[in-house]
Amino acid sequence: MxxxxxxxxxxxxxxxxxxxxxxxxxxxxxxxxxxxxxxxxxxxxxxxxxxxxxxxxxxxxxxxxxxxxxxxxxxxxxxxxxxxxxxxxxxxxxxxxxLMPDEEVIAERHEFRSEDADRKDFVDTVKERAGTVGLGRRSLIKRSLGLALGLVGITPLVMLRDLGPLPKKQLETTSWAAGTRLVTDPGDRPLRPEDLEVGSVAQVLPFLAQGEERTLENIGKDAVLLIRLRPEEFQLDSKRLSWTHDGIIAFSKICSHMGCAVALYEQQTKHLLCPCHQSTFDVTRAAKVIFGPAARPLPQLAITVDSEGYLVAQQGFTEPIGPSFWERSS
Amino acid sequence: MKKSEKIAGNVANYVDERTGAAKWLKKNLTKVFPDHWSFMLGEVALYSFIILLFSGTFLTFWFDPSQRDVVYNGSYTPLADVKMSAAYASALHISFDVRGGLLMRQIHHWAALLFMAAMIAHLMRIFFTGAFRKPREANWLIGVGLVTLGIVEGFLGYSLPDDLLSGTGIRIAEAILQAIPVVGSYLAFFAFGGAFPGHVFIPRIYTVHVLLLPGIFLALITVHLMLVWYQKHTQYPGPGRTEKNVVGYPLMPVYMAKAGGFFFIVFGVTALLGAVASINPIWLYGPYTPGQISAGSQPDFYMGWLDGLVRMSPPLETHAFGHTISWNILIPGLIVPGILFTGMALYPFIESWMTGDKREHHLLDRPRNNPNRTALGAMSLAFMLVILINGGNDLIATHFHLTINQIMWFTRIAVFVVPPIVFVITKRLCLSLQRADREIVLHGRETGRLVMMPNGEFVEVHEELSAEKKFTLTQHEQPQALEVPTTDRSGVRNPQGIKGKLRARMSQAHVEQVPAPSQEEAKALEGGHH
Structure with a gap:
């Protein structure tokens, strides 16, 4: 060999x-x-x-x-x-x-390791210098310095506290409440059931009182998708069925996975698809996840009509909308 | 003496009398750099970073990093009178109302893609040739740090224009923050100054993008280059090249001219791309609003693998004791990337531990001569490629008339199956290449010339390789596997336990080699049929 x-x-x-x-x-x-x-x-x-x-x-x-x-x-x-x-x-x-010289030249290379004598000298020097400080003997100084250095890093962390407010219940609440009218986005027009054809989709937001401003933070929580099917196409339990009105069903448009807008509706299959990570929700079964990484259905908004015949919310969302967070209980 | 020489003399005198630099400069201006195309990959990364600094500074003169609401009234009429953030409006202003503004935006974006691509290619070169071995482990760590920060910097950069696509990316980043157990909601509210999207995130990431991260980059790149300079460049094996020397061209003038010229070429190529190839046409996306989205939402390629990983994740969440843990976000978004990058950073130390090799290395490995490492690298690349494919599953589906479900299931399975197969194939391939090297060293190169012997037999003439070529193909080491001590001095069995066994097993896999031919073997053959 x-x-x-x-x-x-x-x-x-x-x-x-x-x-x-x-x-x-x-x-x-x-x-x-x-x-x-x-x-x-x-x-x-x-x-x-x-x-x-x-x-x-x-x-x-x-x-x-x-x-x-x-x-x-x-x-x-x-x-x-x-x-x-x-x-x-x-x-x-x-x-x-x-035109420049093209002859290869050779340079020598040396091992980085120092001579043994130099290494020993170095260690001796360090030992000697350290000895003059006497850290080993002065344990009081050593410990108090350790404490001080350990604590000093807290200041910058504390000072970052004012970056933002505490979340409180903000992740769990939306502007929807009992009787809130559904208005078109864009346009802010209230909707009647007959405005929606069977098979059509509309994006709605909660009605905004005079003088109020609609913020992106609100849209990020309040956006709702209305879909109208034939009532017999639903496969819902009686409670969820009572949350629909005449074939119209409403879901939060904010994906329960990572918060993208779930905007792709396939009319043939009655599936909602999130373009970010392809989580797919079945509209006929209360937005049950049938594919992709989302772990929860889109929250359903209970709707009905008011005395004037406009679509309104029966109540606010019964669970937090959007992506999960630690404090979320279900 | 010519006038120019006199001026040069005066300058040198001025500098040397104040710094004593003459000796150092003399030594370093003649410093030798080995020449190989693959050594230019790191240069490309360095130059694209410089281009990013130039083009980015230009953009800051007009960009307004603010999320205050404005109504657009610039010259792009399809968005006239639309309410948007000042950041998006100023990005539109740069694109349509500043001469050369769109060009600079596109140069900046192309240079960012080139920066990442060059860093990744450079990293692969370092890995496959074993350039990370002692004494260069620290530089490997700096390199891994630069790639990681590059991903963050790139993400922040394309998030700044606050268009519909980039806002969607920020929304996903917010969801990852929010998913962190215990502190997630707090982190998200602190980062965004309240509920998403808020009004402070763009100004905050602007400071990080143009000041904090570029500063860290500059510091890390400086140390990276100083170490290259001080430790001298590695070189490929070949005649005259040893562990004790560096063979190449001197810095002055050849390397200065080549490297300087190359900077202009890289800058020219990004300018050419910026001129003819549209990238990130933000005006088509519209301003960001959380209620809208466009189909085919895609991050840039260096984030695509992460997105692909998130997409293929199974829908796992734990709800217990009134709390939620989103494994479908934590595993692909934080845990797997964390393991990947930690493993990459630690690889030099792992390899040195399993081979027991603590020597300095300045001669590079030909990838085939270290089959195990090459196979590991190919396996990791295969993994990244599979998840990157899934990151583009929606586009692949529409382009190739497949369903997203098919691609998703293919990659969900492939991500476990393909990398091990690639490992085995690559390792076998390396060993076959070694066998081929052995063959041509011992039997010579096939010339394709057929000769008819007097007895009517046809033989192909083989031509003996040059001494240089023979040396290049046979100079590599033939490492021995580590032995596990089965008993120690006092007779205890297997003293290092599982760890020792594992190490020996790994070392054994690592040294698998086709023996390089020796002169004796060559001589023995000469006496034979040739």
Missing amino acids: SNEISKFQDPGLPAHQHRKSDHDPKAEKRAEQQVAILFLLSAISTVGTVASYIFIKPGKFVFLPIMGDVDAQQLFLGLGLAFSLLFIGFGAVQWARR
């Missing part, structure tokens, strides 16, 4: 091969000119860049294959910049390849 003695010997660095430009003055001249031309091309490109900036009006489009219509000003600015940079790069690399 092979061992160290019989290994193939290192023949050493192969002999250097000279380039044509090393000994032929004509080739050398040619290489020099090539490099210069590349640098000049860069200069010309910069002139083109500046010209594009000044002379091409915004809003003009040119067609590029695959890319489609591209704004002419951005395109020529970019091309000018690209070529002015690329040609400097090509020139420099060509210069190095053709």
Whole structure:
């Protein structure tokens, strides 16, 4: 078998091969000119860049294959910049390849480990210096310093406290309450059951009183999806069925997995799909999860109509909407 | 003396009289760097970082990192009079009303993708050639830190414009925070200054994106490069190259010209991409609102694997004692990535432990000559690739007319099945390549020339390899497996217990090799049929 003695010997660095430009003055001249031309091309490109900036009006489009219509000003600015940079790069690399010395050189490398004597010296020095401090003897100082250093890190943590308020019950509540009218988003128009055709979907939000502002925080909790099916298509227990009205069922639009808007409704299969992680919910079975990573159905909002015939909530959501959190009890 | 020489002399004199730098500079300007295309990957990462600093600074001159409500009245008419955040409006302003603004946004985004891609390619080069071995473990750790921070920095960067797509990404990040047991809701409320989305998150991540993380990057990159400089670059094995030397070109002038030129080429390529290839067209997405979303929501590629992992997770949640733990978020979002990155960071120490190898290494391994490590790397890549595919399952489904369910189930199974298969195949492949090396060293290269012998027999002429080539193919070490001590001096059986057995088993797997041919074998053959 092979061992160290019989290994193939290192023949050493192969002999250097000279380039044509090393000994032929004509080739050398040619290489020099090539490099210069590349640098000049860069200069010309910069002139083109500046010209594009000044002379091409915004809003003009040119067609590029695959890319489609591209704004002419951005395109020529970019091309000018690209070529002015690329040609400097090509020139420099060509210069190095053709004209600079290309003979490989050897540098020695040394093991990093210091001489044993130096290492011992170092250890002795450390021991001696440490000895003058006498940490080993002064355990009172050592311990109190440890305590101080351990505690000092608390300050920056405490000072971050005012980054935000405590969550309190905010994750568990929405603006929906008994009798809140469902209004369209966008438009804020109240809805009657007959506004929704069988098979259609609408995004709704709670009615907003005069002078109130709708915030993104509210939309992030209140967004609800209305879907109208034929009443016989539901496979619900009697309680959940009583939460629907004439084939209209309402779910929180905020995904119970990670809070994306569950916006894709497949009319044929009556499935709701979240575009973020593909959790799929069956509308006919109270948004039961039938595929994907979501672990809970979308919370259902109980709805009915008020005396004027507009859709309203029977009550607020009976569970927190959106993604899970530690304090969530179900 | 020419005028330019005189000026150079004066400058050198000025500097040296104040710093005594002449000696150091003389030594370092002639410092030798080995030449290989794969050593440029780290350079690409470094240069794209510089491009990010330039293009990013340009963007800050117009970007308004604020979530205050404004009504858009810029020149992009489809969004005229739409209520949006100042951040989104200013990103639109940069794209449509600042000359070269869209170009810079696209250069910045392309450079970010290049930064991540180059770092990952560089990391793979380091891994597969064993460049992380002693004395370079610290630089490996810094590199793993840079990749990790790069993912965070990239995510924060594309979150800043506050468009519908990036807002959805922030919503997911908030859900991950919220899922952390005990403190999750508090962390989320502190990060967002109240309920999601709030008005403070964009300004806060802006500071982190343009100040804190770039500062950390600069510090880490500086140390990374200083260590490369001080420890000298590794080199591939070959004639004249040993553990005791560095063979290559001097910094001045060859390396300066090549590296400097290469910076311009990388910058030029990102500018070219920014000019012709549209990326992240935020005006198509509209402003963020939590009630809306667009189909095919996708993060950038360096986040895609994480998203794919979240997508394939089974629907597991625990509800007990009035509390909820979302395993479907914690496992794919925090636990698995944590294990992956910790394992990657610790790998140099694990390998050194299982091989018992504590020596310095400056000559790189050819990946085939370390089959176990190469197979481990290929296995990890296969894992990442499978989960990355699932991160794009919706797009794959629409492009290839498959159902999402098929792709999801395929990747859910493949993520367990494919990596081990890739491990075995890669290891066998490496050993076969070693066998092929052995073959051509002993029998020469096939020339394709057929010769008819006097007896009518046809033989192919084999050409003997050059001494250089033979050395390159046979110089690698033939490591021995560690032995487990079965009994110690006092006769106790298996003194190191399970740990010792495991170590020996791993070491045995790690040293599996085809023996490199020796000169004796070559000589024996010469006397034979050749």
